[in-house]
Structures are given as C-alpha cells and as structure tokens.
Amino acid sequence: MANIKSAKKRILVNETKAARNKAIKSKVKTYVKKVETAVAHSDKAAAEEALKAAIVEINKAGSKGVYHKNTCARKVSRLTKAVNGIA
Incomplete structure (x- = not known):
C-alpha cells in the first residue's frame, strides 16, 4: 500500500479511469x-442500422483513448465487411 499522498491519489485516479474504460x-x-446478431439472422436493414450505431460508439471510444485508432478502424472494417456480405 502506498504511503505517499500523491501515490494514493494516483491509485484512486487509476481506479476511476479503469472503471470508465471498462x-x-x-x-x-x-x-x-x-x-x-443481425448479420447471423441475415437481416440487412437491422444490420445496417446497428452498424451505424456501432461505428459511432467505436469512434467515440477511439477519440477518448480507450482504443487505438487502428483498432477502431479494424473493428469498423470487419463489421462493415460482414454487413456488406449479406445477400
């Protein structure tokens, strides 16, 4: 356990940030x-709506530093490819 005041504060701040990231x-x-799920059920309309919402959330997480920008791009790319693959 930390004895120094600044170290105690860092522990609290780290816990707060970890909870937010989680x-x-x-x-x-x-x-x-x-x-x-929408892709698995071959529901094109639902998949496209869900994709729009997912892209917003993924990019928001990237802008807050939770994910690296390349990770965000990879996730968006894979989801888009899956949705476009629906016949």
Whole structure:
C-alpha cells in the first residue's frame, strides 16, 4: 500500500479511469454483438442500422483513448465487411 499522498491519489485516479474504460469497452462490445446478431439472422436493414450505431460508439471510444485508432478502424472494417456480405 502506498504511503505517499500523491501515490494514493494516483491509485484512486487509476481506479476511476479503469472503471470508465471498462464501461466504454463493454458498451462497444454490446453494439458489436447487435451487428453480429443481425448479420447471423441475415437481416440487412437491422444490420445496417446497428452498424451505424456501432461505428459511432467505436469512434467515440477511439477519440477518448480507450482504443487505438487502428483498432477502431479494424473493428469498423470487419463489421462493415460482414454487413456488406449479406445477400
């Protein structure tokens, strides 16, 4: 356990940031799952709507520094490719 005041503060700040990052990642996973479910059911309209919402959330997570920009681009690309693959 830290004895120095600044170290104690860092521990608290790190816990707060970790909780925020975890919540954002969880939200992104939920939106991605909605897209994948729509793709699995071959529902083109629902998949496109879910994709729009997922892209917004993924980019928001990237802008907040939760994900690296290349990770965001990869996730968006894979989801878009899956939605476009629906006949």
